[in-house]
Structures are given as structure tokens and as C-alpha cells.
Amino acid sequence: MNDFSQRAxxxxxxxxxxxxxxxxxxxxxxxSARLADGNIAITVSGRHKGRLTEADIMIIDxxxxxxxxxxxxxxxxxxxxxxxxxxxxxxxxxPHSMNAVLLSQRYPDFVTLSHYExxxxxxxxxxxATSIVVPVFANDQDIPRLAGKVQTYLENNxxxxxxxxxxxGLYTWGRTMADTLRHIEAFEYLFACTLHSGG
Amino acid sequence: MNDFSQRAxxxxxxxxxxxxxxxxxxxxxxxSARLADGNIAITVSGRHKGRLTEADIMIIDxxxxxxxxxxxxxxxxxxxxxxxxxxxxxxxxxPHSMNAVLLSQRYPDFVTLSHYExxxxxxxxxxxATSIVVPVFANDQDIPRLAGKVQTYLENNxxxxxxxxxxxGLYTWGRTMADTLRHIEAFEYLFACTLHSGG
Amino acid sequence: MNDFSQRAxxxxxxxxxxxxxxxxxxxxxxxSARLADGNIAITVSGRHKGRLTEADIMIIDxxxxxxxxxxxxxxxxxxxxxxxxxxxxxxxxxPHSMNAVLLSQRYPDFVTLSHYExxxxxxxxxxxATSIVVPVFANDQDIPRLAGKVQTYLENNxxxxxxxxxxxGLYTWGRTMADTLRHIEAFEYLFACTLHSGG
Amino acid sequence: MNDFSQRAxxxxxxxxxxxxxxxxxxxxxxxSARLADGNIAITVSGRHKGRLTEADIMIIDxxxxxxxxxxxxxxxxxxxxxxxxxxxxxxxxxPHSMNAVLLSQRYPDFVTLSHYExxxxxxxxxxxATSIVVPVFANDQDIPRLAGKVQTYLENNxxxxxxxxxxxGLYTWGRTMADTLRHIEAFEYLFACTLHSGG
Numbered sequence: 195m196n197d198f199s200q201r202a203x204x205x206x207x208x209x210x211x212x213x214x215x216x217x218x219x220x221x222x223x224x225x226s227a228r229l230a231d232g233n234i235a236i237t238v239s240g241r242h243k244g245r246l247t248e249a250d251i252m253i254i255d256x257x258x259x260x261x262x263x264x265x266x267x268x269x270x271x272x273x274x275x276x277x278x279x280x281x282x283x284x285x286x287x288x289p290h291s292m293n294a295v296l297l298s299q300r301y302p303d304f305v306t307l308s309h310y311e312x313x314x315x316x317x318x319x320x321x322x323a324t325s326i327v328v329p330v331f332a333n334d335q336d337i338p339r340l341a342g343k344v345q346t347y348l349e350n351n352x353x354x355x356x357x358x359x360x361x362x363g364l365y366t367w368g369r370t371m372a373d374t375l376r377h378i379e380a381f382e383y384l385f386a387c388t389l390h391s392g393g
Numbered sequence: 394m395n396d397f398s399q400r401a402x403x404x405x406x407x408x409x410x411x412x413x414x415x416x417x418x419x420x421x422x423x424x425s426a427r428l429a430d431g432n433i434a435i436t437v438s439g440r441h442k443g444r445l446t447e448a449d450i451m452i453i454d455x456x457x458x459x460x461x462x463x464x465x466x467x468x469x470x471x472x473x474x475x476x477x478x479x480x481x482x483x484x485x486x487x488p489h490s491m492n493a494v495l496l497s498q499r500y501p502d503f504v505t506l507s508h509y510e511x512x513x514x515x516x517x518x519x520x521x522a523t524s525i526v527v528p529v530f531a532n533d534q535d536i537p538r539l540a541g542k543v544q545t546y547l548e549n550n551x552x553x554x555x556x557x558x559x560x561x562g563l564y565t566w567g568r569t570m571a572d573t574l575r576h577i578e579a580f581e582y583l584f585a586c587t588l589h590s591g592g
Numbered sequence: 593m594n595d596f597s598q599r600a601x602x603x604x605x606x607x608x609x610x611x612x613x614x615x616x617x618x619x620x621x622x623x624s625a626r627l628a629d630g631n632i633a634i635t636v637s638g639r640h641k642g643r644l645t646e647a648d649i650m651i652i653d654x655x656x657x658x659x660x661x662x663x664x665x666x667x668x669x670x671x672x673x674x675x676x677x678x679x680x681x682x683x684x685x686x687p688h689s690m691n692a693v694l695l696s697q698r699y700p701d702f703v704t705l706s707h708y709e710x711x712x713x714x715x716x717x718x719x720x721a722t723s724i725v726v727p728v729f730a731n732d733q734d735i736p737r738l739a740g741k742v743q744t745y746l747e748n749n750x751x752x753x754x755x756x757x758x759x760x761g762l763y764t765w766g767r768t769m770a771d772t773l774r775h776i777e778a779f780e781y782l783f784a785c786t787l788h789s790g791g
Numbered sequence: 792m793n794d795f796s797q798r799a800x801x802x803x804x805x806x807x808x809x810x811x812x813x814x815x816x817x818x819x820x821x822x823s824a825r826l827a828d829g830n831i832a833i834t835v836s837g838r839h840k841g842r843l844t845e846a847d848i849m850i851i852d853x854x855x856x857x858x859x860x861x862x863x864x865x866x867x868x869x870x871x872x873x874x875x876x877x878x879x880x881x882x883x884x885x886p887h888s889m890n891a892v893l894l895s896q897r898y899p900d901f902v903t904l905s906h907y908e909x910x911x912x913x914x915x916x917x918x919x920a921t922s923i924v925v926p927v928f929a930n931d932q933d934i935p936r937l938a939g940k941v942q943t944y945l946e947n948n949x950x951x952x953x954x955x956x957x958x959x960g961l962y963t964w965g966r967t968m969a970d971t972l973r974h975i976e977a978f979e980y981l982f983a984c985t986l987h988s989g990g
Contacts, residue, residue, distance in 0.1 A: 376818055419774045489710060
């Protein structure tokens, strides 16, 4: 397989997993992976995320410009932003996590995840005796404006592993798709604990 | 495959999905699809909805009269009504959604779904900054009488994507079966958010 | 297949379904089916209910006496009682339903299920505008004593579709295994509605 | 298959089950099985627990020293302790049970499971009319120190079937892997009942 096919395969398999977890209902969500040449493989807008094929994945450049006539996800600007800010990032997943949505209603500014062993799923965390902060941004159909708020946050904070868009979902990323899926599983677990513990 | 077989295949696959989602327990629910000639393929009464075969699907005309000796779903009149009112509708799904049932106990008149990104799963909605209203009708074994109440509502409201029958379930429809399944997934997600957020 | 093999096959498939539904964890639960000769096929004590084979199913007579050297379920007396009281019963399922357990803590005497469309899954019920009562019996390791209490109830009540043993599980039955599985699905749905509605 | 391959197969299959149950998200958890020669097969640190292969399982001696250059689970000392204290133990499973985590927030010292029929899933329990106590230990990255607290508890209490590490997960064990999986299913069920009953 060439580089695009390998990254497309990663995206297809990730979509199948996330759909089975109930995280991308009704064609929602979008996924991407960085190619070796710096371009980005990203899901075409509006496709069923549990049954993706290579034809549902297109290539954009690092600025988000499509390399063919199709329309990438409306939220492409949030993907290119993350790849620019975190040069080591290889994959991004954006599910419409219901747990993230419910938490954003309870905590409109940020969610703090504290003292769970599973925090060690995130890079650089070696003890449960710590906290991570997941910022919550108000939803906005104006993606450049939303990206501006995310940018300000990223530039002023370290150790950001993901963020929530209120009543919308989660963005998380990692060095590889496997790492990014591990972050999804960790966030879902920690979000559910936080919701159920009332904490 | 001929037209009937294609639409029957859509219904069979939809039934399998909805059964796996827990939406049609105990032979409940009923499904239909409009044929090219204006007749309607619809599930025979009382069959297991997760294991349908073509033999469990019959043809009725646009008025609901069966074209063979079998008995269509008792709620056939609710299907023919939707096909008449929405000429573009190609498929209807009626699951016994527990989320819809629980919401109907909390909101006996209508459920308002507001400000969720997933609202964009419904046709014509391009922003989360909106609301949709899902009417709730009291359950009634007298289907013509129930259909009368639905008719009054449909004639007096735009942008109706589905309705709830209290303590019973959800009706939703779409241009194709894929569209209708997308509406099911969106409603289930939005109903669950509404139940869990207390909103 | 001979009669025993057919009924054993029914039991094996039912076990697989109930295990997947989470209703028979940790080798719990027991199942039976009446044979054409009046004997009863029943699960051997202590087997994994999601992976039954014919070797895990034995034959007892109508009084509960084993026809080979193996030990049938400890609760065999509750099965033979139901077959005697309801001559039309062909199959019995006893899952350790968590919903039944939680309801028994809230309602130690009986659970009333009212006004749900899904009540029509039970034989003879043709409208949602009704109620059924599910008696709750205190758990007892003395099966004859427990059966005595069940007997008194059955002799004094009509339209009994199942009963709950407190902190233990559900017994339900039907003409065929398919009917009994339909009752399981209906009870699980109605129990969950009742728990979540606080009703 | 040789002894190692058989025990590795048990671990691989247990991992698949526990992952499907949502108990080992994000590469969390660790599993082991005692070999006939007294050494222990144990999962290598950091592997995906739902897709283990033999290459993800290594051998340590009874003191926890690795027999090859790989790094066993960081919590190896908790495994060797259990094998020493319970000579009949053949397998240990440590999932990151969310139910255990939530219970540990409510009951920081111990969880009492009382009067459930499913208690009979544990060895030596023949009636529901009993209770078992599951101790809760504060989480600690210093495994020898944590093991010391566990040791004191084990030496002073009988009938210990498992323990919870707060905000972290469950340890349970059994004579065989099948027994240990039965304990997992029983604990998950009883933990969920306890959480939902408010008991």
C-alpha cells in the first residue's frame, strides 16, 4: 500500500470503531491523518463514518485547500490548525461524543479530570496524582472564528490533549492513529466517570 | 433485483440495525418503503424485526389496501398518511424507542431539541443555533382517530421530521432508507441528550 | 433432528441471546423446554449459559427426577411447577435480569406495568390501555417452600406472564421458545422503562 | 500446545472479552496465568488488551523477575503477591472497571455486597443470605507500598475474592481463567446493582 492508502485504511478502521462505540451517529464526525509529504487525508463531508471506503477520503494541503473537486469536512480548518500547532501529530479524530456534550452543559468553560489511573493513557503522564484540563469552546458555524479561540488557548496552555466544542463533540489527536484512538477511549472513560460521579 | 426486492432488502437491513440498537424489541415496530409504482412495501404484522426475510414484507396500495391475503401492520394508516403528505418520502421507520417513550412521559405535548450540532442531520438545517419540535400524540388503538390528530398537526406545521406516540414510540421518514436511518440515529442521540441533560 | 435435539437447539440459541443481553452472567440462570413425551429438557447446573452445547442439557421427568446421573438446575422445581400449572407452556427462561433485581428492591411485593404499547407482546393483550402485575417473591434457597408461595399466587391470579424473585431474577414462559424470548424482551423493556421513569 | 501457549491463549481470549465489555480501555489493565513450573505468564506493559497475541505475553518467575528483556506490567508485584498468598490461584485479571472506580468514590474503605443470588458465583458461597466485603485501597504508584497494604488485609481476612484500587480498577483471581472470568462477570453485575440501587 502507498502512503495514502495506509492512512486511509487507518481512517476507515477508526471510523468503524467509533461508529460501533456510538460516537459518530448520523454521518457526524470527521477524521484525518497526515501524509508523509505534509498533505492531509481527511473524510469527505457527509459520509457514513462506520462504512467508509477509500473513495470517502480526500487529500487537502496543509492550508486546507482540496487537491480535487470534492468538499472536505466543513471543519477542515480545525484539523489543519492542530497539525500546524503540534508538528508531531499524525492523526486527528473528532467524534460527536455524547459524554462530551453532556459535560459541556454542566461545565461550559472547561472540564477537569483528576486522580484517575487512566490519565496515564496520555503522553507524559506517569501518575494518577495529577489533573488534566479539557477546554470547552462554544459551538460556532464560523470555523475561522472558532479556530481563533482554539489558537489563543493552545498558545497559552501546555499539555492539551483534546478539546470539547459545546453541544457538539470532542477533538483529540496523537502521533499515530493508534495513539489517537487510545486518547478517545481514555477521554470517553474519564468523561463517563466524571458524569456519573457528579465530580 | 427488481424494485420490490430492492426496497425489501432496504427494510430487512434497516430491521437488523434497529433490532441491534434495541429499538424494536419483542416483534414491535414496523417499516415501509415506497415503490416506483406508488404502492408501498410494508412489514407483515407480528414478525421478528431483526430477522426479516422478503416473505415478511407485503405490498399495499397507496390507500393501505393489501395486495394479497396477509395482514399488514395495524398502523398502516400512519404510513400511508405520511407518504401522501410528503410526496418526496421514500421510507418510513417506526421503532419503539425507549428514549421516545421516556420523553413522552416527561413532555406529554412536544419535545424541543435545541442547539445541538447534530440537528444538522435533518434536511434544511445548516446551523446548531436552532430548535426543532417533535410533537407527542397520546397513544390510541383507533388508528384513524390517531391519524386525524397527526393530520391536523402536519397541516399546521412546517419542518416536521418525526413524531412520538406517547408510551409507544417514534415515527420518522426520509427520501431514502439511508436518510431515514440517519434521522433515527439523530433522534436517538438527541433524545438521549435531552433525557440525560434534564433539558 | 429428533425432538430432544430440536428443543436443546432452542435452549442453546436462547442462552446465546440472553448472554449477549447480559442477562445470565457468571453461569447464572437456567432454561428448559417441554418434550413431546412430557419429559423436560433442562440445563445442567453451573454451565456457561452463553456457550451451551447439547452435553449441557439433560432430561428430567415431569416431577423433576433426572433421567441420568447429572444434576439439573437447583431450581428445577420451579420449572416443573410452571409446566404443570400451564399445560400449554413449551419453554421457560430464567435470567438473572438486573432490571428485575433493581425493581424488586423498589417494589418488594409486585411490579405493575401500565399503559405501554409493548404490553401487547403478551398473549391476549390487545390494547395499551391496561396493566399487568408481576408478583415479586422473596428469595429462598428452599425451593419447595418458594414453589409453595408461587403456587398460591398462580392459583389465585389470572394473566400471570412471569414473576420476579427478589435480588435474584425473572421467570417467564410461553407456548414456544420464540414466544418466551419475546416475553423476555418485552419484560426487559418494560422493566427498564419503569426503572427510568421512576413510575 | 505447550503449557505457555495454552495459558497465553487463555489470556488472549480473556482480553478480548474484557475489551468488549469496556473494562480495559486505552491499553489499560493487565492479566496473568500461573504456569505448571511455577513461573507466571503476564501481559507486557502498554499493549492493546483486546488484540493481544502471544508476543504480548512474557514470562516472569514467582518473584516477578522477567525471564527476558521485556518489561512486564508495572503492577507485577500485585500479581506475584496473589499467587503466593493463594496457592490454588491459576489466573488473575485486573480490569479498569468503571463500576469499581465509581464505587470507590462512594465507599473509600470497602464495598459490601449483600443478599444477591449472584453471590453464589464465588467459591464456597451457597446462599444469597450472606455478604461479601470487597476492600478498597487508595491508589499508589509505589507498588511495593500498595502491596504491603494488600498483604496486611489478606493476612487478616478470609473469603477475599477481589479488591478495588480507588479510581483505578479491580483485581480478582480464581483457580482457572474460566473461574476468574466468572468472578469478573459476578463483580461487574453486583457492582452495577450496588451503584444503581444506591445500596
